[in-house]
Amino acid sequence: MSRVLIVGAGPAGVRAAETLVQAGLRPVVVDEGLRAGGQIYRRTFVRSERTSRTLYGAEADKAEAVHAVFDRLVADDHVRFHSQTSVIALQDGVAYLLGPEGAITFAYDRLILATGAMDRVMPLPGWQGAGVYTLGAAQIALKSQGVALGRRMVLAGSGPLLTLVAVQLIKAGGRVEAVLDTAPLRTQLRGGLGMALARPWVTLRGAMMRAGLGRRYHAGVRLDRIETDATGPVALHWRNARGEARSSPCDAVALGWHLRAETHLADLAGVSFEWNAVYAQWLPKSDEMGRAAEAVYLAGDGARLLGADAAESAGRVAATACLRDMGRPASDLAPDLRRLRRLARFAASLQRAFPWPAEMARALPDDTVLCRCEGISAGALRATVDLSGPEANRAKSLSRVGMGRCQGRYCQLAAAEVIAGQAAMPVSEVGRLRSQPPARPAPVSAFLGR
Template structure:
C-alpha cells in the first residue's frame, strides 16, 4: 500500500485524509496542534466552557462536523495522527519529525502539504515591544484559552481577519479600544464588489460584522508609532483618512495585513515558486488540482489564500489527484464540481486582495530607526546600509545584515525587507528575490536532534 503523508490537520488536511481513507489508504497526518482543526477551527482544551458557537460563530456547524469526522477516522484506525509534532525538513522520501517522544523519520511515497497560512505583518515603529502581537496570536489566545491579551486593545492592519478578531473579542467582552484599517474605503468598495459577485452571503456576513464594530472601526488610516514603556504599549499614534492625528491609549496591540501562505516545507520539498502580483508574495507553482510534481501535492492556504471553505475543497482535490496518480478511480463528477467551486473561491480571494492591499507605501516610508527584523533587532536603516555591499538581492542582504536569520526565518520580515530593498534599488519587490528556506523550519532543541527515536 502506498504511504501518503499529510502535513497539517486544518480543513485542507482533514478533508484530504478523509478522501484517502475512503479510498482504502491509511494516511499519516502530522500536525503541530494538540488536536485537529488548524487555526480557523482550533479546538480548546477539554473542559473548556465556551461552546462552539461562541468560538466559531456562523462556522460552528462546519467546525463541529469536521472535528467529528476526523475523530471517527482516528478511532477506526483509518488515519494515523502525530499531534504536537512538526516536520523540520526532508531527507529524500523521509520526513524528519519532532514531537513529544523526540525525533522520528516518517517515510512516504506521496506527500500532501496542507500547511495553512500565517499573519502577514508590516513593521510599525515600536512594534518590537512586548505586548505587540499578531492578529492570529490574539485569536489563538481567545480560542484556545479564553484569554484576551489586554484590557484595552488596539487592532490594526487590514483584511477580513482584522474585523473578525475584533468582532470575536468584542463578543467575548474584551476591551477593544480601536480597529484601525489601512485600506481606504474606496479600495474596499472596488474589491468588495468582486467579493460580493463571487460569494454574496459571505460578503454580507463580513459587512454585518464590520457594522457591529460601530465607531471603533476606522478605514484609510496611517499608522505612525506604537508608544511603549517598560510595561508594554501605552498608545497608538495614527492619522485618519483626512490626515488628522490621533492618539489611542492602549495596553496591547495586535497587527496583521491579511495572510501569507506558509511555504517553508514546500520550498524544502523542491517545489518551484512564482511571484503573485495579486497577493504580493511568492507562492508555490501547482496545477489546478494541487499537483506540484514529484509526488508532492499542495492544499489549502499553503498554496494560495482561499479561506476555510476553499481549503476543504482544495484538500479533496489534492487527495483525488494523488489517488488518480496512484491508479485509483476517482469520482469525476465530484471532482469537476469541486473545480468549479474552487474557481469561485479564487474569484472571491482576488476581490479580498484588491480590497485589502499590502501597505507598500507605509513600509517604504518607515523611519530608519524602525526595527524591521524583530528576531535579530535589525532596523530599516541598517538593512538599507547593507545594500552597498550586498546589492539588491534578499539572500545576500540576509547573509550580510541578518534580516530573516532569526527564529521566524523571515516569515515576519521578508516581505517588508523586499519592499525596502526595492524602494532603495528602484526595482520591483519580486526582483529582490525570495529568501530560501532552511531546515529545521521550526526551532528545535539540540537534545531532540540527539534523541532520535526511530523511523515509522
Template sequence: MSDTSLPRVVIVGAGPAGIRAAAALVEAGLYPMVIDEGNRVGGQIYRRPPDGFVRTPEQLYGSEAAKARALHALFDRLVADGRLTHCAASSVIAVHEGRLHVLGDGGVQIVSYDRLILATGASDRVAPVPGWQSAGVYSLGAAQIALKAQGVALGRRIVLMGSGPLLTLVGAQLVKAGAEVAAVLDTSPWRQQIRGFWKLAARPLVTLRGLALRVRLGGRYHAGVSLERIEADGQGVTAMCWRDAGGRQRLTPCDTIGMGWHLRAETHLADLAGCAFTYDEQWQQWLPQTDEMGRAGNGVYLAGDGVRLLGADGAEIAGRLAAVACLADLGHRAPATSADLRKLKRLERFAHGLASAFPWPAKMMRALPDDAIICRCENVTAGAVRQSVDFGGGEANRVKSLSRVGMGRCQGRYCQLAAVELAAAQAGCIPSDVGRFRGQAPVRPAPIGAFIRED
C-alpha cells in the same frame, strides 16, 4: 491496522485541507498518516479548545460552527475506526529525499513517504510599524488563538490594526466576548475597499456577514488610517499614534496591540520539498506553483492556504482535490472533480476581491524611518537593510547574509516581505526582482537534544 503493501501517503497539517484529504484517501482504501502541530485537529480557523472548555462552538466559530463540528467529528471517527495514523503535537522540521524529520515528545524521528500532501496553512502577514518590537504587540492570529483556546483577551484596552477580513473578525469576536477594544485601524481607505467589492459578490452571504461584523464594531472602526508609531515604556505598550483619513493626528491609549494584513502562505516545507515558486502580484508574495489539482511534482501535492489563500471553504475543496490527484497518480479510480473545480474558481474570484479591497501596505513599508526595527528576532533596522543593498546589491539572500534580517527564530515569516519591499525601493526595482529567502532546515526551532539518539 496499516497495510504495509499500500503506498505510504503522509499529510502534514490537520486543518480543513488536511482533514478532507485524509477522508478522501481513507474512502479509497488507503491508510494515511496525518502529522499536525496541534494537540487537537482543526487548524487555526477551527481550532479546538481543550476538554472542559465552557464556551460553545457557536461562541467560538460563529456562523461556521456547523462546519467546524462536522470536520472535527469526521476526523475523530476516522481515528476511532483505526483508518489512519494521527501524530499530534508533532512538527515537521525538514524534508529531504522522500523523508520527513518530525519533532515530537520523543525527539526527532524520520518518517518516509511515497506521496506527500502539504496542508500547512498560513500565518499572519504583518507589516513593521515603529515600536512594534515592544512588549504587548501581538499578531491578530495570536489574539484569536488566546480567545479560542483559552477564553482570554490579551490585554485590558486593545487596539487592532492592519487590513483584511481577520481584522474585522477578531475585533468583533473580542467585543462580543466583553473585551475593551479601543480602536480598529484599517490602512485600506473606503474607496479601495469599494473597488474590490464587485468581486466579493462572488460570495454574497460571506460578504454580508463581514459587513454585519463591521457594523458591530461601530465607531471603533476607522478606514484609510496612517500608522505612525507604537508608544511604549519599560512595561510595554502605552498608546498607538496614528492619523485618520483626514490627516488628523490621533493618540489612543492602550496596553495591547494586535496587527495583521490578511495572511502569508506557510511555504517553508514546500520549498524544502523542491517545489517551484512564482511571485503573485495580487497577493504580493511568493507562492508555490501547482496545477489546478494541487500537484507540485516529485510526488508532492499542496492544498489549502499554503498554496492558495482561499480560506477554510477553499481549503476543504483543495484538500479533497489534492487527495484525488494523489489517488489518480497511484493508479486508483478517482472521483469526478468538475464540481469542486467550479467552486474553487468562484472562491478565487472572491479572494482576488479581498486582495484588491485590502492591499498590502507597500508604500508604508518603503517610507519606514531608518531606525525602525524590521526584524524583531535579530533587531535589524530598516537602515541596516538599506545599507546592505547599497553594499551588496538588491538580492534577497545577499541582503539577508549582510544584515541578518530573516536569520532569527521566525526565519523571515514576519520580516521577509517588508525587507523585500525596502530592498526593492533602495535598488530601484520591483519586489519580484529581489527574490525570496531560501528555505532552510529546521523550519522551526528545535532543541539540540532532540537530535541526539542513543543508537
C-alpha cells in the same frame, strides 16, 4: 501499500485524509496542534462554557463537521495521527519529525502539504516591544484558552481577519479601543463589488460585522508608532483618512495584514515558486489539482490563499490527484473545482479591497526594527543594499534579516519592500528568501540519543 504523509490537520488536511481513507489507504497525519482543526477551526484546550456557536460564529456547523470527521478517522484507526509534531526537514522522500516522541523519521511515497497560512505583518515603530502580537495570536489565545491578550486592545492592519478578531474579542467580553484599517474606504468598495458577485452572503455578513464595530472602526488610516513604557504599549499613534493625528490608549496591540502562505516545507520539498502580483508575495506553483512536484501535492492556504471553505475542497482535490497518480479509482472533482474557481475570484477581489501597503514598508524610518528576531533596523538593511545589491538572500547574508527564530516568516515581505525601495526597482525582482532546515526551532537534545 503506498505511504502517504499529510502535513496539517486543518480543513484541507482533514478532507484529504478522509478522501484517502475512503479509497482504502491509511495515511499518516502530522500537525503542530494538540487536536485537529487548524487555525480557523481551532479547538479550546480548557474547560469552558462557550459553545461552538460562540467560538466559530456562522462557521460553527462547518467546524463541528471537520472535527467530527477527523475524530472518527482517528478513533477507527484509519489514520495515524502525530499531534504536537513539527516537520523540521524533508529530504529524498523522508520527513524528519519532532514531537513528544522526540526526533523520528518517516519515509513516504506521496506527500500532501496542507500547511495553511500565518499572519502577514508590517513593522511599525515600537512593534518589537512586549504586548504587541499578531491578529492570529490574539485569536488563538481567545479560542484555545478563552483569554484576551490585554485589558484595552487596539487592532490594526487590514483584511477580514481584522474585523473578525475584533468582533470575537468584543463578544467574549474583551475591550477593543480601536480597529484601524490601512485600506481606504474607496479601495474597499471597489474590491467589494467583485467579492459580492462571487460570494454575496459572505460579503454581506462581513459588512454587517463591520457595521457592528461602530465608531471603533477607522478606514484609510496611517499608522505612526506604538508608544510603550516598561510594561508594554501605552498608546498607538495614527492619522485618520484626512491626515489628522489621533492616539488610541491601550495596553496591547494586535497587528495583521491578511495572511501569507506557509511555504517553508513546499520549498524544502522542491516545489517551484512564482511572484503573484495579486497577493504581493511568492507562492508555490501547482496545477489545478494541487500537483506541485514529483509525488508532492499542495492543498489549502499554503498553496492559494482562498480561505477555510476552499481548503476543504482543495484537500479533496489534492488527495484525488494523489489517488489518480497511483492508478486508483477516484471520485468526480467537477463540483470542487468549480467551487475553487469561484472562491479564487472572491479572494482576488478581497486582495484588491484590502491591499498590502507596500509604500508603508518603503517609508519606514531608519530606526524602525524590521527583524524582531535579530533586532535589525530598516536603516541597517538599507545600508546593506549598497554592498549586497538588491537580492534578498545576499542582503540576508550581510544584514542577518530573516536569520532568526522565525526564518523570515514575519519580516521577509516588508524587508523585500525596503530593499526594492532602496534600489528603486520592482519588489518582484528582489527575489525570495530560500528556506533552510530545520523549518522550526529544534533543540540539539532531541538528536543526542540518535
